[in-house]
Amino acid sequence: MIYNIPFIAVVAMIFIGLFAVLFKRNLVKIVIGISIIESGVNLFLITLGYREGGVAPIFTSAPSEVVKNAPGSMVLPVPQALTLTSIVIGVAVLALMLSLIMHIYEHYGTLDVRKIRGPEE
Amino acid sequence: MSQMSKIVRTQSNIIFPFIMIFGLYVIAHGHLTPGGGFQGGAVVASGCIMLLVAYSSAWVLEKIKVSRLSVFESLGALGFIGVAFFGLIFGGWFFNNFLVRNGILFNVVPETGSTLSNFNTAGVLPLMNFAVGVKVIAGLFVIVLVMGYASSLKEWKQ
Amino acid sequence: MNWFELITLHSPPLIVAVPLLAAFLTPLVSKINDTVRNLFVLIMLSITGLLVLILGYDVLTNGIRVYVFGGGAPLPSGMNIPVRIMFEIDSMTIFMVIITIILALISILYSWSFMKDKDGLDKYYTIILLLVTSIFGMELTGDLFNFFVFLEISCITSCALIAFYVNKKESLDAAFKYIVISSIGALFILFAIGLLYAQYNALNMATIANAIQFTFFDKIVLVLLITGLAMKSGLAPMHMWLPDAYSRSPASVTFILVGATLAGLYGSLRVIFTIYGNQLLNTGFTFYPGLIIGIIVTALGVLSIFIGVFMALKRSDFKKMIAYTAVAEIGYMFLAIGSYLIGLALSVPDNPQMLIAGTYALKGGLFHILNDALDIGLLFLVAGAVYYATKQTSLNSLGGLARNMKYTTIFFLIGLLAVSGMPPMNGFASKLLIYQSTYQISPILSIIAIICSIMLLAVFVKVFQSIFLGPEIPSLKNVKEVPKSMLAAMALVACIIIFIGLFPNIIIDNLVTPAAEALQNTTTYISTIVGGT
């Protein structure tokens, strides 16, 4: 149970983010919420790849006992690569959302979701 | 966003070369140490963005055009996909690592196990790292530059 | 090996790489001239179309194709899990890719005049090419994480295109709504992919499908994947973004966005039929998993049909009505898929009649994908033409356009009949298949589908009457017919619609039936890579 703290942290981050997206009324806070969910998912991927006592999967000047016990002594590399991709995706989405928010603020003069409703028809 | 004070500008002038060198190191040694094109590109881009914050986006826009940076980004992307196409032409498959054993450059295969860093390894990976690095530097810098310039225009209007 | 075999061998990556290369080159090419840029985009997409035809012919005659990036055999020696990314192309993929290339070519043709006097066009063409690339990637790939990457590309590019009219606040609003919903959906999908990776240590769809056990984790994964993809394809409870996004973007963009939503639908088909395909009749549970999935999907489909039709009845904005109709049409497809799953589950002990009915439903649903893209697309193109000529989209301020815009009127009439499933058009052929087969599964579903279809006809007759007929409005006296390239694009779609309507058997026999068989036959898909279980 106590050993699962990284996964519990993942779930907590996803919930904080979802809470912000569902119940907050400020556009910037919604974006922060999405960002937090995304960090949670990235943390999840990284956590999946951890092997107890493992080091980074790099052979440049690696200690000899690590090399002798490979692959058991190295963490899994695939989740790290996936997380790298996912982080860049997050940056791109964040940039686009923030620039949309800047334009919305220019047109509506507010960031409140309740006031930003186009006319129904 | 107006220019910041003289202390900040001098400090950023001093730190900037070190950030650049570190970022370029990370890009160049992507196949040997932790890091690579994306990480190093992000480091260099954040160095450029530090200058942007210190000297205001209008000042930066006088020195360099958005369209030119955008061309750089296109070139980086073209380089990346070009390496992939070269794999198709020389290696027979899309994304083939055609340089790794019998290319002209980067063709050494290290011994299995712990080795010292040999820069001349890894086939097309250093080329791809470089292309991605150029792309990320230009891309991140353009995003922040455009957004900063737009917000400074609005401030000025009010 | 001559050059034709070489192109056939390498066509899967080239279908993605050629539009991508064109997208990277467009900012450089557009420095020369506008006409050169438009021609460049059109020629690059035509080359892609040629590659699609070559690949399609090859797959339909020789069976499933696998392309491994970086070369080598699919499986490394002595391993049971593929390491490299793969494309796996079966008949279903070919069906979707052909739809996409038709949509892309017509949209580029249409935007030649439609977007002519706008600015920011070089970025517009770049992003359109990227969107087309991402749809191709989603459809061709056989790797889950690669699917996610292309899904995100399509989210970002669609959002940028929806916000194309940056000086209209409604379109910014719609774009923000779209990107929030679709990025949350994409994060759910990423979480699900992480869970699958944790259990089976693989990212390849065929490998996961081979190993899957329907454990507790797999149920969570199924729910998350279907939720995320339904958010992308605009199924009923998650449909809020769709009417706004469709109605506030330029018409040429909407035409491709239809393709992007259909790619989301394709993703959910792959999840249900390929990844979970061997578990649909798992006997370890009280009910078959296929039955439960089928009931849920059918319920959501019926809900979509209801919401789409009733909201379309209430609106008075032309483009919004068409957008809600699109929601209803998505509902028809999910209804058909759900009917197949129910039929499959009911047929198991000794009731093969149900499986036959279900197969017809599946064929109808797949055929409807093609027809929906064309019908809804044609209506949006007509709406764009009306907007181009009059700068109005509200029903109240339009009237009597049939006098000045004869061709547009004819095209709208064709689209109207096709969307509401009237006999000479293509909508009739696919909807008839759905009605017949759902009647055998459950008569109520069939009756709902027919009634809603008739109500769609009522909606569009109202629109037709108030826009094109009636007295001429003084302010619209000087309206002219739209330019030739737009007319050509609409005429092309209308011709395809009438052709399919007159000879539906050609399409059903050559494209739809192989696609349905490919979906039903999970074992072949798996054994192509993993080599039999």
Added chain:
Amino acid sequence: MSLRTTVAVVMFSILAVFFVCTALMLSFGNPMKSEMDDYIIMHTQNETGTNSGVTTIVFDYRGFDTLGEATILFSAVSGVIMIFRKVKK
């Protein structure tokens, strides 16, 4: 407004059950299976000549993903420039 809140709360709690169960059932520190990753760690040096396992995956084994990632950055930049363009009134 209240209907919306109710739906949100229901969705939220369903997801809560799922995610918490997931977190409690996984175990940190020992992956269930690691065949693919072991293969990559053992073959990164003699197949691609690279010392870093992560770079091998990013640019060689899963290079196509990285092309997609570069495309995402490219499309985000194009989108931001397009959104901030000067519009003729």
